[in-house]
Amino acid sequence: MNNLKTTKLNKIIDKVVSNIYLLMTLISASFMLIIIIFILFKGLSPFMSNYQYGVVNFLDFLFGTQYRPDMGIYGVGFIIINTLVSALLALSIAFPISVLTALFVVKIAPQRLSEFMKVVIDLLASIPSIVYGVFAAGIITKFTMTIASMLGVQTYGGTSLLSVVILLAIMIFPTITSISISSISSVSEDLQHASLALGATKVQTNFKVVLLSAKQGIFAGAILGVGRAFGEATAVSMVAGNKMFGPTFGLFNTTRTLTSTMIAGLKETSGLDYDIRFSIGLVLLIIILITNFGLNFIKNKVGKTHEKN
Amino acid sequence: MNKLFSVSDVNLSYGDKHVLKDINIDLYKNKVTAFIGPSGCGKSTFLRCFNRMNDLIDSCKIDGTILMENKDIYNKKYDVVDLRTNVGMVFQKPNPFMMSIYENVAYGLKCSGIKDKKVLKQRVINALKQAALYDEVSTRLNDSALSLSGGQQQRLCIARAIAMKPEVILMDEPTSALDPIATAKIEELIEELKKDFTIIIVTHSMHQASRISDYTAFFLNGEIVEYDITKNIFQNPKDIRCENYITGRFG
Ligand SMILES: Nc1ncnc2c1ncn2[C@@H]1O[C@H](COP(=O)(O)OP(=O)(O)OP(=O)(O)O)[C@@H](O)[C@H]1O
Ligand SMILES: [Mg+2]
Numbered sequence: 001m002n003n004l005k006t007t008k009l010n011k012i013i014d015k016v017v018s019n020i021y022l023l024m025t026l027i028s029a030s031f032m033l034i035i036i037i038f039i040l041f042k043g044l045s046p047f048m049s050n051y052q053y054g055v056v057n058f059l060d061f062l063f064g065t066q067y068r069p070d071m072g073i074y075g076v077g078f079i080i081i082n083t084l085v086s087a088l089l090a091l092s093i094a095f096p097i098s099v100l101t102a103l104f105v106v107k108i109a110p111q112r113l114s115e116f117m118k119v120v121i122d123l124l125a126s127i128p129s130i131v132y133g134v135f136a137a138g139i140i141t142k143f144t145m146t147i148a149s150m151l152g153v154q155t156y157g158g159t160s161l162l163s164v165v166i167l168l169a170i171m172i173f174p175t176i177t178s179i180s181i182s183s184i185s186s187v188s189e190d191l192q193h194a195s196l197a198l199g200a201t202k203v204q205t206n207f208k209v210v211l212l213s214a215k216q217g218i219f220a221g222a223i224l225g226v227g228r229a230f231g232e233a234t235a236v237s238m239v240a241g242n243k244m245f246g247p248t249f250g251l252f253n254t255t256r257t258l259t260s261t262m263i264a265g266l267k268e269t270s271g272l273d274y275d276i277r278f279s280i281g282l283v284l285l286i287i288i289l290i291t292n293f294g295l296n297f298i299k300n301k302v303g304k305t306h307e308k309n
Numbered sequence: 310m311n312k313l314f315s316v317s318d319v320n321l322s323y324g325d326k327h328v329l330k331d332i333n334i335d336l337y338k339n340k341v342t343a344f345i346g347p348s349g350c351g352k353s354t355f356l357r358c359f360n361r362m363n364d365l366i367d368s369c370k371i372d373g374t375i376l377m378e379n380k381d382i383y384n385k386k387y388d389v390v391d392l393r394t395n396v397g398m399v400f401q402k403p404n405p406f407m408m409s410i411y412e413n414v415a416y417g418l419k420c421s422g423i424k425d426k427k428v429l430k431q432r433v434i435n436a437l438k439q440a441a442l443y444d445e446v447s448t449r450l451n452d453s454a455l456s457l458s459g460g461q462q463q464r465l466c467i468a469r470a471i472a473m474k475p476e477v478i479l480m481d482e483p484t485s486a487l488d489p490i491a492t493a494k495i496e497e498l499i500e501e502l503k504k505d506f507t508i509i510i511v512t513h514s515m516h517q518a519s520r521i522s523d524y525t526a527f528f529l530n531g532e533i534v535e536y537d538i539t540k541n542i543f544q545n546p547k548d549i550r551c552e553n554y555i556t557g558r559f560g
Pocket of ligand 2: 352
């Protein structure tokens with residue numbers, strides 16, 4: 001009797017709890033939806049014929065090589081390229097360093113050093129952007145200036161693509177490393193033993209089996225990292241130099257990214273110059289989506305890993 | 310009869326825990342030797358001595374000598390990588406790599422420096438054939454190894470080991486995670502393989518030990534209590550503890 005009652009009660013509790021989960025999901029999903037609709041609406045409005053502050057041509061916006069709000073020219077084509085260049089360069093520097101660091105922390109470093117490094121990396125990941133920004137403006141720009149003057153190149157006080165890339169690489173390093181660490185730690189011992197028992201060296205085992213098996217997590221880290229690189233505004237705008245035209249490929253030239261454009265003078269503006277930032281936000285979202293697809297594609301190519309299917 | 314391994318006075322401990330005690334045993338070439346005994350008596354530990362997998366355990370300390378063809382495999386000059394290419398191992402749980410069937414078998418070969426595509430392919434195919442798996446996978450060598458059934462995965466692991474052309478294959482309860490049909494297949498395979506390899510197998514199945522092995526060693530609490538031709542062990546055990554274990558009256 002009693003038993004029957006408790007099962008009934010448990011069933012009710014189950015139902016209530018699962019409904020609460022559903023509700024939570026719906027709430028967060030609808031927040032997402034509201035945000036997206038709002039950005040879409042705001043972001044597309046400057047291209048509509050009934051826009052009150054003067055219509056912007058969509059193609060000029062998307063492919064333009066000048067961004068001169070003072071002259072009413074809003075072209076973000078070069079900014080898109082700059083953003084891709086800086087984020088992908090940062091990723092290509094940070095990714096190998098992060099993965100090797102993670103491998104070192106998990107597989108090679110003595111226990112104590114490894115624990116210490118994990119703490120440091122988690123700390124680094126939680127430092128607010130503005131702190132990185134101040135550091136970049138104070139130190140990285142100096143470093144860039146030194147390098148530039150050694151090469152006999154002029155910079156604008158060190159604000160340059162190189163500074164942005166270094167800054168972003170430093171900022172995304174802890175993210176990728178930290179996720180790679182947890183993913184490498186969870187590679188089963190069995191696989192490593194199997195590899196060693198076949199006469200593979202530790203190095204071969206680490207690179208061919210451990211990294212391959214941790215691939216899923218490592219690429220998740222890369223995607224989060226590049227997301228952070230694309231999305232970073234505060235710190236980047238302190239060292240980018242906000243060039244008005246482009247694109248910028250020279251490492252010592254000033255540059256401009258989508259986020260630094262969105263944030264520049266945001267508080268003192270209105271009308272088209274304000275609304276256009278939503279359009280830029282839309283562009284940024286789309287770029288991040290495409291990059292994620294790209295990284296996923298690369299992931300499936302690398303080592304042609306075979307997941308359970 | 311040819312001696313392959315000659316083990317004398319081996320003692321092994323994990324930290325303070327004395328796990329193998331004064332082990333003396335000779336193992337013979339091209340024979341199947343089974344290690345049996347209750348759980349925790351040190352069978353796996355002893356098996357791992359032959360390819361020095363115990364080296365990976367920090368707390369593990371080993372004394373005594375293990376000669377393989379008269380060379381001390383614990384000698385500093387003996388290269389562990391060489392040892393492990395010569396002494397393959399199959400584990401309790403099938404553990405294929407997250408790679409294709411082909412790449413799994415080619416893995417050890419590639420690590421040992423073989424690059425020639427033709428040679429690789431030939432050795433992979435031969436190994437798969439020898440492991441009685443080729444017919445089942447010949448059309449999907451590039452599929453994931455994880456798409457195979459448990460029994461197929463275990464035969465893949467055997468193929469992976471024999472691709473290296475080792476002298477010895479160590480097997481630690483290779484069928485304990487498999488169903489009876491897959492187990493029967495592996496047992497059949499072992500009979501086939503002993504023509505070319507020396508096999509040392511740990512098993513909890515008396516039936517398996519008596520059916521496939523030529524020699525059997527009975528372990529108890531880290532000691533070898535009895536070691537003889539399998540037939541003698543099962544039909545005419547000398548030690549009462551061994552008899553009790555075999556007949557299921559143990560403990
Ligand atoms: N890595 C290790 N560290 C410490 N002790 C260990 C380790 N591996 C095994 N042992 C201990 O050594 C003893 C022998 O273990 P072993 O795995 O060799 O037994 P086994 O005979 O293979 O048992 P089973 O039949 O259950 O597999 C056990 O008491 C076990 O707890
Ligand atoms: Mg065991």
